[in-house]
Amino acid sequence: MNKKKRHVIDKAHELFIEQGYHATSIQDILNNSGISKGSFYNYFSSKSELFKAVFNLIQENMQMERDKLLIGEDIKDMNIFKEQIGLMAEFNKKNRLNQLIEDVLVSNDPELIKFIKHSRFLFLHWVYERFLDIFSPDKKIYLIDCAVIFTGIIQNILLTNRVLKGKISVEQIVNYSMDRIITMLEDISAKGVHLFASENINTLLHQSDYNDFFNNEFSIATLNLKKVIEKTLEAQEQKMATYLNLLYFIQEEIMNKKEPRKFLIESAISTLKNSEELNNLKEYMEYEQTLANMKYYPIS
Secondary structure (H helix, E strand, O other): OOHHHHHHHHHHHHHHHHHOOOOOOHHHHHHHHOOOHHHHHHHOOOHHHHHHHHHHHHHHHHHHHHHHOOOOOOOOOHHHHHHHHHHHHHHHHHOOHHHHHHHHHOOOOHHHHHHHHHHHHHHHHHHHHHHHHHOOHHHHHHHHHHHHHHHHHHHHHHHHHHHOOOOOOHHHHHHHHHHHHHHHHHHHHHHOOOOOOOOHHHHHOOOOOOOOOOOHHHHHHHHHHHHHHHHHOOOOHHHHHHHHHHHHHHHHHHHHOOOOOHHHHHHHHHHHHOOOOOOOOHHHHHHHHHHHHOOOOOOO
């Protein structure tokens, strides 16, 4: 990669973190990187292609550092795997990868959403391959289940920890998550039960098409309210965590459930509405109106 193209990627990364992907225009990128529009389109066909370049560069650097940990070490050593997961978590935090992904998801760009999903399946595939290295061959048929559960545990604990301002160390989280997997693996292998077959792991990499329900207006309203909560309630960690968890629950219920539980959603909205810190905020009123347009109302 030539220096000029790398410079544009680095400057775009700065802007995406500072302003968010959705709010960053190509003109902003041109101004910040000091290149012409013609030069930009010589390197990238669109802003979404530039995002992919930013994301891929972060991932390539992370993978290089992750794989260095295996040099001269036993590939079966579980502690090396734990170090790799810890490094990836810290690398993603340093590069604000979760923030980038969050902003991209509200862009309503099917290609980018497919791209993000594919990257998640790649991570799942890597975890599965490492489990094959670590655990004995007779456990192979159970390891896709274990990889799916491990990635879910680690990602959700890291998310919760981030909302709570990092009270728990990454090392603690990784150790806790692996202990749960070891216990589960012994249980399901003793009972001879599993959900997924070994061939499923490769199939996943070809089926990450964008076909989920996605409401762009709702996602943007959620993101805007989330940001103002983090800013205004920074000194009140417990309240901030409660409100962010409610937002997360509502978003998950609406976007990822085939039949969202309307009463629970409206109950969560009511809790937010009854908050003196939130109910007069412009961002909250826009959020509530967006939900009303989707036929979800606070319980009176």
